[in-house]
Amino acid sequence: MAPPSGQKITLQNGKLHVPDNPILPFIEGDGTGRDIWRASQAVFDAAVEKAYKGKKKIAWYEVLAGEKAFKQVNNWLPDATVEAFREYLVGIKGPLTTPVGGGIRSLNVALRQLLDLYVCLRPVRYFKGVPSPVKAPEKVDMVIFRENTEDIYAGIEFEAGTAAAEKFLGLLQKEYEKEFKKIRFPKNVGIGIKPVSQEGSERLIRAAIQYAVEHKRKSVTLVHKGNIMKFTEGAFRKWGYDLAAREFGDKVYTWDQWEATKAAKSEEAANAEQKAAVAAGKVIIKDSIADITLQQVLTRPDEFDVIATLNLNGDYLSDALAAQVGGIGIAPGGNINYVSGHAVFEATHGTAPKYADQDKVNPGSVILSGEMMFRHLGWHEAADLIIQGMDKAIAQKTVTYDFARLMKLENQGNVTEVKCSEFGQAIIKNM
Numbered sequence: 473m474a475p476p477s478g479q480k481i482t483l484q485n486g487k488l489h490v491p492d493n494p495i496l497p498f499i500e501g502d503g504t505g506r507d508i509w510r511a512s513q514a515v516f517d518a519a520v521e522k523a524y525k526g527k528k529k530i531a532w533y534e535v536l537a538g539e540k541a542f543k544q545v546n547n548w549l550p551d552a553t554v555e556a557f558r559e560y561l562v563g564i565k566g567p568l569t570t571p572v573g574g575g576i577r578s579l580n581v582a583l584r585q586l587l588d589l590y591v592c593l594r595p596v597r598y599f600k601g602v603p604s605p606v607k608a609p610e611k612v613d614m615v616i617f618r619e620n621t622e623d624i625y626a627g628i629e630f631e632a633g634t635a636a637a638e639k640f641l642g643l644l645q646k647e648y649e650k651e652f653k654k655i656r657f658p659k660n661v662g663i664g665i666k667p668v669s670q671e672g673s674e675r676l677i678r679a680a681i682q683y684a685v686e687h688k689r690k691s692v693t694l695v696h697k698g699n700i701m702k703f704t705e706g707a708f709r710k711w712g713y714d715l716a717a718r719e720f721g722d723k724v725y726t727w728d729q730w731e732a733t734k735a736a737k738s739e740e741a742a743n744a745e746q747k748a749a750v751a752a753g754k755v756i757i758k759d760s761i762a763d764i765t766l767q768q769v770l771t772r773p774d775e776f777d778v779i780a781t782l783n784l785n786g787d788y789l790s791d792a793l794a795a796q797v798g799g800i801g802i803a804p805g806g807n808i809n810y811v812s813g814h815a816v817f818e819a820t821h822g823t824a825p826k827y828a829d830q831d832k833v834n835p836g837s838v839i840l841s842g843e844m845m846f847r848h849l850g851w852h853e854a855a856d857l858i859i860q861g862m863d864k865a866i867a868q869k870t871v872t873y874d875f876a877r878l879m880k881l882e883n884q885g886n887v888t889e890v891k892c893s894e895f896g897q898a899i900i901k902n903m
């Protein structure tokens with residue numbers, strides 16, 4: 473039951489209305505989620521108390537999912553949990569386990585789809601003092617907008633050798649003979665379907681450009697594999713450029729415009745036009761193919777700013793980019809529907825099961841996901857305290873095993889390796 477001490481967050485005229493004692497549903501998470509949640513909740517409560525001196529207080533509402541839900545109510549994702557996030561609008565979750573190659577489908581993905589949380593927002597930025605495997609981690613300042621409801625994650629798959637796969641292949645053979653002949657081994661073949669819609673692509677890209685304009689960011693890069701998957705990823709790129717021109721007009725300058733000027737006049741003229749657009753503070757809308765993007769975010773990180781991409785590309789990119797700024801231990805995120813107001817914040821990492829219940833891993837990703845949640849609620853004072861506490865704890869080299877491991881590789885002296893809970897306490901002490 474929701475705590476009677478709290479009140480509902482509501483959406484009024486498209487804006488969140490946040491009471492001083494909002495009810496926030498949370499899922500503790502599987503594996504390391506349990507340790508991480510305890511450490512994080514303490515940080516959130518301390519930040520709110522310090523920022524508002526009792527005037528504001530979160531009414532936490534635990535809802536069940538994953539292993540805990542299965543044990544207690546024999547259901548991996550109870551309807552009541554989905555309904556709680558629907559009713560109370562904003563919440564936060566720990567990671568949930570998904571078995572590989574069979575068993576239940578991802579509960580994390582299910583929650584995003586059921587609540588239509590179409591943006592997976594994953595900022596990647598450097599905290600001073602964090603050990604990193606790259607030479608200039610301070611150049612990494614990117615914000616990933618990952619499409620969260622479509623692509624291969626829609627979960628339309630047919631297992632090789634099953635009646636469903638045979639039926640689907642039969643349909644292909646009958647209706648699309650040319651395509652069927654392209655399957656090299658037509659027997660015992662698994663099939664996955666990748667839906668990418670214009671509406672789904674546009675709402676994601678719209679959110680990314682809006683963010684870039686509002687936050688005065690330099691560019692939005694549409695990352696795709698449109699050379700190979702022409703009508704899904706290629707279409708995403710085209711819909712993106714068309715939308716930028718149609719809806720954002722003179723707030724942006726697109727590489728489509730650059731190409732048109734080059735064709736009509738010259739490359740010099742196109743370059744001059746782009747330079748003038750940059751000087752005028754316009755957001756540059758460009759695109760990049762996914763494979764080379766994974767190289768260039770490493771070699772030229774300052775050329776990337778906001779990134780808008782499809783579900784699978786965004787999944788790969790967010791873990792890869794996190795490595796450059798200290799790893800998955802401090803990679804936060806939020807799943808958001810900017811129209812309905814629904815949002816569920818969560819770390820980029822998973823359940824790291826080998827460390828479960830050892831009070832060992834870095835709680836930073838969930839803590840920074842909470843920081844994002846506070847900003848989303850307009851509680852910037854509490855969010856600022858979390859950043860301040862984390863900055864100072866890292867500067868003091870009071871860190872969990874993951875940072876300690878990298879700091880030792882860099883031969884940094886005076887590193888104090890602490891537990892998950894102790895890192896949380898170090899943040900609180902430094903607020």
Ligand SMILES: NC(=O)C1=CN([C@@H]2O[C@H](COP(=O)(O)OP(=O)(O)OC[C@H]3O[C@@H](n4cnc5c(N)ncnc54)[C@H](OP(=O)(O)O)[C@@H]3O)[C@@H](O)[C@H]2O)C=CC1
Nearest residue numbers: 567568569570571580800801820821822823824833834874
């Ligand atoms: N949104 C979600 O809930 C997600 C769930 N998952 C699920 O999690 C499960 C495990 O996935 P897996 O691929 O192993 O990925 P994980 O992200 O769970 O773990 C991979 C590795 O990342 C490092 N790591 C993860 N979390 C932390 C942390 N908090 N602090 C420090 N280091 C950390 C550890 O590295 P090291 O070994 O080097 O110490 C760990 O072994 C799967 O079932 C997967 O489906 C995965 C991603 C997201």
Ligand SMILES: O=C(O)CCC(=O)C(=O)O
Nearest residue numbers: 569570578580581787820
């Ligand atoms: O749902 C899962 O188990 C994995 C999800 C994931 O990797 C992600 O959202 O980044």
Ligand SMILES: [Mg+2]
Nearest residue numbers: 787788791820
């Ligand atoms: Mg992932």
